[in-house]
Amino acid sequence: xxxxxxxxxxxxxxxxxxxxxxxxxxxxxxxxxxxxxxxxxxxxxxxxxxxxxxxxxxxxxxxxxxxxxxxxxxxxxxxxxxxxxxxxxxxxxxx
Numbered sequence: 001x002x003x004x005x006x007x008x009x010x011x012x013x014x015x016x017x018x019x020x021x022x023x024x025x026x027x028x029x030x031x032x033x034x035x036x037x038x039x040x041x042x043x044x045x046x047x048x049x050x051x052x053x054x055x056x057x058x059x060x061x062x063x064x065x066x067x068x069x070x071x072x073x074x075x076x077x078x079x080x081x082x083x084x085x086x087x088x089x090x091x092x093x094x095x
């Protein structure tokens with residue numbers, strides 16, 4: 001049985017996971033289930049990522065830009081896009 005997206009095996013596994021999640025919500029409540037899921041995620045992270053500092057550094061760099069990156073100048077970008085649009089319109093009219 002293959003466990004790839006779009007296969008029956010994957011559908012059964014997802015169904016079982018969501019049924020177990022629903023049962024947990026009904027038995028122990030939403031917030032306790034949420035805490036359990038977060039703790040599972042932390043445990044999975046601690047167990048699966050070998051270089052945790054590098055992973056956190058890369059993730060933070062994706063979320064927070066470096067200091068030397070300049071913010072986008074909206075007026076300049078709008079002017080540049082208008083110029084490109086006008087140039088493409090002139091090309092269309094010239095053909």
